[in-house]
Amino acid sequence: MSNTNGLDIAVIGATGAVGAVFLDVAAERDLPVGNLRLLATARSAGRELHYRDQTITVRETSEEALDGADLVFCSATAAASRQWGPRIADAGGILIDDGSAFRMEPNVPLVVPEVNGEDVEWHEGIISIPNCTTTPLALVLHAMRTVAPLRRVTAATYQAVTGAGAAAAAELDAQLAAHGRGEDLPAPEQFPHQIALNVLPHVDAFEEDGYTREELKMRNETRKILHLPDLPFSSTCARVPTMIGHAEAVHVEFSDQAPIGELRAALEAHEGIELMDDPAAASYPTPLNTAGDDRTFVGRLRADTSVEHGAVFWCVTDNLRKGAATNAIQIAEELIRRGKL
Known part of the structure; x- marks a missing residue:
């Protein structure tokens, strides 16, 4: 820490949907x-x-505005991450990035602290947080693989509009x-297409193979976080007309019982998982009953009878909290705990 009273922290993208939640979660x-630059x-x-009892004027992102920051959180465009990330690292700061710019770079840790917190040890000034659908899935799969090795994963997501930003929510x-x-x-x-009263099987751009970038992010990021580079994985990602909370229906095949x-x-x-699973009482996670919580909620857990060793589950996470802001702050906490800040 450069300040004995706390860290000198900057937040790029402070006025966005994730930026607002970041301030709440940090408090x-x-x-x-110690010092906060928005x-x-x-x-x-x-x-x-507003942060706690302070009123802070937002400044334009610039080298001057970032000068001397110990820790920078970025939830902006990939272009902004690429522009400022190397400069922050070269200046001796640490960037925790919410975007996709660096996630698959071999020298950049991609971290869910409850899963692979130890990976922060080898950062070179930039740490990425996963996509907001990857984080809860990696968390649940990490718990499940303590029972048996993972053989194959398929998922369908139902993603809230805030995952596409504040303008999408306004639409x-x-x-x-x-x-x-x-x-x-x-x-x-x-x-x-119209999002109200509709469901769009289209999150991010389509690639030549028919998958969207979101679906490829889920596959590639899950493999990296779990250190399973060859894990068979497929998903279909859909945007649904809800405000907060990404839901996923997941089928897992195991190599053993x-x-x-x-x-x-x-x-x-x-840690970080809450089982909400009593179908007889209609108890299962939904975007509404999990909003504002940092945990990943799991329900509808049952055997997948279509394979020899399989399970099916439903999980929901607040995409702006654990899917973004909270995970970023937990990475900072992990760095502090390990003496890296």
């Missing part, structure tokens, strides 16, 4: 903040944001409001 978890684009510079709001008034819905701008009772016990014992 809740008592992140040791940064964004020139368009957002001059806005005032859903506007469309729902128009529908409620009986008016024609505004034309879509953030999505290729994986009794449901043992999987249940492994999940209950694992």
